[in-house]
Amino acid sequence: MLERLFASKTRVKLLRLFLINDLAVYYLKDICQRTGLKINSVKKEIENLKNLNLIKEVKAKAPPKKPAKKNIKEKGEKEPLTVERMEDKIKFEQHYILNKDFILYPELKALLAKSQLLLEEFLVARIKKLGKIYYLALSGFFTNTPSKTDLLVVGRVKRKKIKYLIKKIETDLGREINYTVMSLQEFKYRSDLTDCFLFDILENKKVVLIDNLK
Numbered sequence: 001m002l003e004r005l006f007a008s009k010t011r012v013k014l015l016r017l018f019l020i021n022d023l024a025v026y027y028l029k030d031i032c033q034r035t036g037l038k039i040n041s042v043k044k045e046i047e048n049l050k051n052l053n054l055i056k057e058v059k060a061k062a063p064p065k066k067p068a069k070k071n072i073k074e075k076g077e078k079e080p081l082t083v084e085r086m087e088d089k090i091k092f093e094q095h096y097i098l099n100k101d102f103i104l105y106p107e108l109k110a111l112l113a114k115s116q117l118l119l120e121e122f123l124v125a126r127i128k129k130l131g132k133i134y135y136l137a138l139s140g141f142f143t144n145t146p147s148k149t150d151l152l153v154v155g156r157v158k159r160k161k162i163k164y165l166i167k168k169i170e171t172d173l174g175r176e177i178n179y180t181v182m183s184l185q186e187f188k189y190r191s192d193l194t195d196c197f198l199f200d201i202l203e204n205k206k207v208v209l210i211d212n213l214k
Helices: 009-020 028-035 039-051 083-089 105-128 159-173 184-192 196-203
Strands: 055-061 092-098 131-138 151-157 179-182 207-211
Touching: 009 028, 009 039, 009 092, 009 105, 009 159, 028 039, 039 055, 105 131, 105 151, 105 159, 105 207, 131 184, 151 159, 151 184, 159 179, 179 184, 184 196
Parallel strands: 151 179
Antiparallel strands: 055 092, 131 151, 131 207
């Protein structure tokens, strides 16, 4: 079973996506956009995960590409295409969701939590190389609490490189990461003003990875 679960990098990436967002429902194009994977490899591994009973297939309405407008006539039709008639034409698409009844679901979630620790170590190591870091904290998504940002970096950093690093992490996680970069001067200025944005981050649940402010 374990060999089949972690048989390929693509499968591991999909596992991480479904486990991190275990209530989310995805369709194929959405999965490809979030993970950066090719659609053919995604299709193949989705079938494998379905066969393992780790994900389930559900059908959901696919929204029209353009908003439906009233009184639009289709070619050859006498009656206008109303909003109600447009809804009848909406197609159903195959979507996928994690099967929480999977026998190893608790163990996989625990494994994901441990991989989070490795991600934190990776972040510290990589961000340290981008400049002089005074403060680095994770919140929001990383702490499973509402927050205005997921990652706060205080220091002199190369912003283009940190943007590239975040994009890589987003692809691995299959979700967007909101991050904030401040200089030490800006951080002190906002702190003195009791800035609402900064106060919200510092007072809520967070994981501090670097603290050289003192």
